[in-house]
Amino acid sequence: TFFLRLPFRRAVGRDAVPTVVAGDIMVGRKALVVDDHEFNRQIMTDLLGRMGATATSAADIESARDAFLKNTPDVVFVDFELAGQVGADLAKWIRTEAPTGRDVPIVATTAFEVDEVRRQCEEAGMDGFLAKPVTHVKIAEIMSRIEAIRAGDAPPTPWTATEDHSMASSIDLLAGGDPEKRAKLLRSPWKVLLEETAQALRHARRGNLTVCGSHAHRAVSAAVTLDLRPIATLARDLNLAANAGDPEKTLALARKLQEAVRSAHDQDTG
Incomplete structure (x- = not known):
């Protein structure tokens, strides 16, 4: 009988392998996040990463077009109200001009859901609508619904994620139980x-x-x-x-x- 002792250190930060959360709906997908708010881009890309996706981000429509052509994402999350721009314009470009853009799920995000915003999103060919704050639970729900609708397993309405989840749950998830990290995120x-x-x-x-x-x-x-x-x-x-x-x-x-x-x-x- 013999014993072998190997030194190791606990993986932290970038070295850690995070547990995939909110099911496997986003595992292996490439996502594009478009938002003119830096914090929103950071939170969404981090959440999508924790859900098993690879996420890139853009702050405006022009850079979003470049990112789409470069990375060919499997899903696009776009803020409806960008600075001086409208997210529906990006959706129209994806649907009518971008290669492989006809079938890519496009989800609008916005702080306020109103009928006019929904109408413009639907006319632009978007698949769904998420009211901010966007959380990992909302992402999983809307993506599951989009897949069910496209497969013919669900009616095309309602068009939004129905669960109302506080941003606190996602902040807690990203902080990993670290009070200092949570405070820094906020x-x-x-x-x-x-x-x-x-x-x-x-x-x-x-x-x-x-x-x-x-x-x-x-x-x-x-x-x-x-x-x-x-x-x-x-x-x-x-x-x-x-x-x-x-x-x-x-x-x-x-x-x-x-x-x-x-x-x-x-x-x-x-």
Whole structure:
């Protein structure tokens, strides 16, 4: 009898082999994530990686086209409201011009689901719709439904993921039980929300409504990620007022938004 002792270290970080989550619906797939919000791209690509997929990302339609042609993804997740662009335009290009684009599942993501957004997505040839915050559970559900519909095993409606899962579950998953990593993940959307809110108010005061609306749009996404729905709604109202060219309403909403964000941040940080 003999014993052999081999030294080893526990795999951490990039060396670790993560457990695949939310079933095997995404295992082995190539995914393209298109979102103008850096944190959203990071979270979605990390989640898809944990689900067994290989994900690339793009911040706008032009770079998304390049990524599509280079990587030939098996599925595309595209934010409906990109900065100065509409995700439906990318879907139309994929369906009509991109090689192999006719059969690729395309899923829209957005902070607010409204009938007009859904109509534009359907007309552009998209397959599904995910309300932010996007989680691994929602991704698995919508992909399973798309496959069932295409196989003729399910009716084509409802068109969205029905389960309402908090972003907290996905943050906890990515943090892996590490409180410091979890706090670090949440600092990014808070930083974005505070900065975008301040910029929105600054430009509202100067009468730069178009720029104010762009900052409000990014504030919506950050607020949804933090599960701050009332603040997300307020930022959305600000975006609409700015885009409508109403300076008085825009300024009033920008002030109200900053007060709400500061109050929520003070409560969160204790």
